[in-house]
Amino acid sequence: MKDFAAIVLAAGKGTRMKSDLHKVLHPIAGKPMLMHLLDTFVLLGINRIVVVSGDRREQLDKALEGRDIATALQDPQLGTAHAALQAKEALEGFSGNIMVCFGDVPMVRSETVQHLNDALAEGAKVAVLGFRPADALAYGRIIADDNGTVRKMVEFKDATDREKKTRLCNSGLIVAHSDDMWPLLEAVDNDNAQGEYYLPDVATGAIARGDKVVVIECEPDEVAGINSRAELAEAEQRWQAARRLQAMADGATLKAPDSVFFSHDTKLGRDVTIDPHVVFGPGVTVADDVHIKAYTHLEGATLATGAQAGPFARLRPGAVMEENSFVGNFVEMKKATLGAGAKASHLSYIGDATVGKDANIGAGTITCNYDGYFKYQTVIGERAFIGSNSALIAPVTIGDDAIVAAGSAVSRDVGAGDLRMVRAEQLVKQGWADRFHDTMKKKKAAAKKDRAKKGK
Numbered sequence: 001m002k003d004f005a006a007i008v009l010a011a012g013k014g015t016r017m018k019s020d021l022h023k024v025l026h027p028i029a030g031k032p033m034l035m036h037l038l039d040t041f042v043l044l045g046i047n048r049i050v051v052v053s054g055d056r057r058e059q060l061d062k063a064l065e066g067r068d069i070a071t072a073l074q075d076p077q078l079g080t081a082h083a084a085l086q087a088k089e090a091l092e093g094f095s096g097n098i099m100v101c102f103g104d105v106p107m108v109r110s111e112t113v114q115h116l117n118d119a120l121a122e123g124a125k126v127a128v129l130g131f132r133p134a135d136a137l138a139y140g141r142i143i144a145d146d147n148g149t150v151r152k153m154v155e156f157k158d159a160t161d162r163e164k165k166t167r168l169c170n171s172g173l174i175v176a177h178s179d180d181m182w183p184l185l186e187a188v189d190n191d192n193a194q195g196e197y198y199l200p201d202v203a204t205g206a207i208a209r210g211d212k213v214v215v216i217e218c219e220p221d222e223v224a225g226i227n228s229r230a231e232l233a234e235a236e237q238r239w240q241a242a243r244r245l246q247a248m249a250d251g252a253t254l255k256a257p258d259s260v261f262f263s264h265d266t267k268l269g270r271d272v273t274i275d276p277h278v279v280f281g282p283g284v285t286v287a288d289d290v291h292i293k294a295y296t297h298l299e300g301a302t303l304a305t306g307a308q309a310g311p312f313a314r315l316r317p318g319a320v321m322e323e324n325s326f327v328g329n330f331v332e333m334k335k336a337t338l339g340a341g342a343k344a345s346h347l348s349y350i351g352d353a354t355v356g357k358d359a360n361i362g363a364g365t366i367t368c369n370y371d372g373y374f375k376y377q378t379v380i381g382e383r384a385f386i387g388s389n390s391a392l393i394a395p396v397t398i399g400d401d402a403i404v405a406a407g408s409a410v411s412r413d414v415g416a417g418d419l420r421m422v423r424a425e426q427l428v429k430q431g432w433a434d435r436f437h438d439t440m441k442k443k444k445a446a447a448k449k450d451r452a453k454k455g456k
Contacts, residue, residue: 003096004046004117005178007087010034010103011054011074016228022056024103025063026232029239029264030282032063033106033226036264044110048094050087051103079196080172081188088182099175100199104226107235108173115216116175125180125211126203128153129173133220139169140200142215150213153200157193168215170200171223180206247274275311283317301333304340322357335375336367339382351375352394356382362406364389381416 014023024034041049047068053060054074061071070090074083084100091098097120101108112129119127128150130142141163143152153170154163176184181202188201203213226232244257252268254260256276266280269288278292281299290303293310300317306324309315313327318335321327325338328345336353344350344361352369355361365386367378376394380386384398387406398404399416408422
């Protein structure tokens, strides 16, 4: 859609969010709602996008760094039509269809944008997006014929009682060719209850001059605006529900779907099994035949074919599990690779480490990777066996087939095939415990007797 531009309105204060973060930067599935919308446009091939900002402009500028997206400032804020008009300079020289939409309506589908564009190709001068919610509330109304020809657009506050009974509501999205959009925006006045320049009056102006205006309808969930934390939670719920269905349709087993939470970029292979209460943070890739057990949290992790994680495992950014590797309950990995067939079954921390093929990490093992200033690497060779309750003090290398005895604190490299045992010599004092218990019991009895005397 090279001859198509999008103006995204994001100048509002978002006061109902009660947040220091700009409203459109609040995340859904780990991605700011504005980016959901912009990424849809990018997939459509729309290469002219202008975001109109106002309140907390600096936050939007930072969030858009690195993207080929122009910005415009609305100051003062005089309404939605006025906001759209602020993008004219950024689109100077552009000739084509222009869509105006809102940054807090992030789930608009690419197919819907295409339908709006097609309506212009079929002869309409302006196309608007409508929906029929279960409760129309205070949405603006669209008065249209059965064939979709719009006769009137009206804001709820300016609507008559009869018009308020109409169920077809205005989503706010509107499309017109640049040759029509700019003159229509410039002709909008503020003769209304709020004294603002309303975007729907673009359609009203087109109707007044005899142009054809049509409405394209979509499902209410697609254009549900997000103005509060409660509405944000509802949007998250809808997104997650759709993603769970997609995961199962693509060949994953979710044993308790409602308890699994995905990120916007989670990638799952086929025949993946996900137990209850699993959370995916951003950047997780899961190959075929992986089993993720209950209460496991993953972020920035890669799991190869046949890997198993959990229950109660935590895979942090940079965690890589190679084929058929296994981490069990209360194991944490960070910037570490667990080789093919390697195991860390329980109660271990593996950070800044490379663990070789078929190595075994005993319970309670930790890689001591940080000295308060720098991080250091631990390398564990193939088939190495790390005994329980061992501390591997990085930088350190454990060779192939080496054994680290349980309870060892290893600070020097261990050669291939060697045994490293780092323990203090055990000291035995025969009868010491019996004498200790006798002495302490006598002291306790004497103290009790002394308290009884003082109580008299």
